[in-house]
């Protein structure tokens with residue numbers, strides 16, 4: 606499976622504010638690029654922290670992108686994936702609106718009733734890991750369901766785990782000309798952080814987009 610992480614951050618590396626409210630860091634050109642990137646993958650993934658903070662739909666906004674997928678014989682929108690060890694995704698979350706397939710990755714320790722209520726809401730539940738989603742096996746399970754290209758939008762906890770498990774192939778990050786600040790505001794890679802063996806990236810592109818910079822890396 607090919608995994609692309611895409612995010613937007615302030616010049617000081619923040620994905621949102623200390624209140625964890627969704628903020629528009631990207632400008633219109635970058636949002637259009639993100640929609641195009643979503644259109645090119647089989648599934649778009651976020652952590653449940655992002656679902657609880659933003660209630661995203663993760664579908665395509667641009668009807669031309671929907672049409673292009675349909676011409677290629679693909680579903681109108683990529684599937685949606687949530688890493689959600691403890692099945693906290695609300696059954697009325699926007700990504701369970703039926704507009705696209707939705708996979709919720711949960712841990713084995715989660716009570717069966719929680720899984721059943723997610724399934725009743727339309728999710729396909731994938732169990733991987735004992736107490737926390739085991740990302741390598743979860744991604745294998747998604748691959749066996751036809752997900753060959755996966756885009757991950759965040760947040761910082763999930764992105765850190767993917768780097769820690771050496772699962773990221775590409776990183777693209779839009780850097781906006783703004784400072785958000787806040788020691789508790791989410792950053793591009795949170796988790797426990799690395800103290801050595803830092804993942805090294807190969808810079809593949811630098812491009813001015815909107816009033817900011819799009820950095821792309823091979824990982």
Ligand SMILES: NC(=O)C1=CN([C@@H]2O[C@H](COP(=O)(O)OP(=O)(O)OC[C@H]3O[C@@H](n4cnc5c(N)ncnc54)[C@H](O)[C@@H]3O)[C@@H](O)[C@H]2O)C=CC1
Nearest residue numbers: 612613620621625652653654655738759760761762763766
């Ligand atoms: N600017 C941007 O591009 C984006 C910003 N965001 C922002 O990020 C914030 C949410 O980020 P976070 O709080 O870091 O939450 P997150 O979205 O990374 O979700 C973390 C949660 O995922 C679950 N999870 C399951 N398995 C996991 C694993 N193996 N590793 C890590 N997590 C796992 C855990 O319950 C964990 O608490 C929000 O404020 C949102 O607005 C989110 C996506 C993109």
Ligand SMILES: Nc1nc(O)c(N)c(N[C@@H]2O[C@H](COP(=O)(O)O)[C@@H](O)[C@H]2O)n1
Nearest residue numbers: 613628629630631659661662663664758
């Ligand atoms: N690329 C990007 N730029 C920003 O400025 C953002 N705030 C985000 N956030 C991500 O997009 C999701 C919202 O998706 P929908 O519009 O609801 O489909 C949000 O949950 C973050 O993952 N991304």
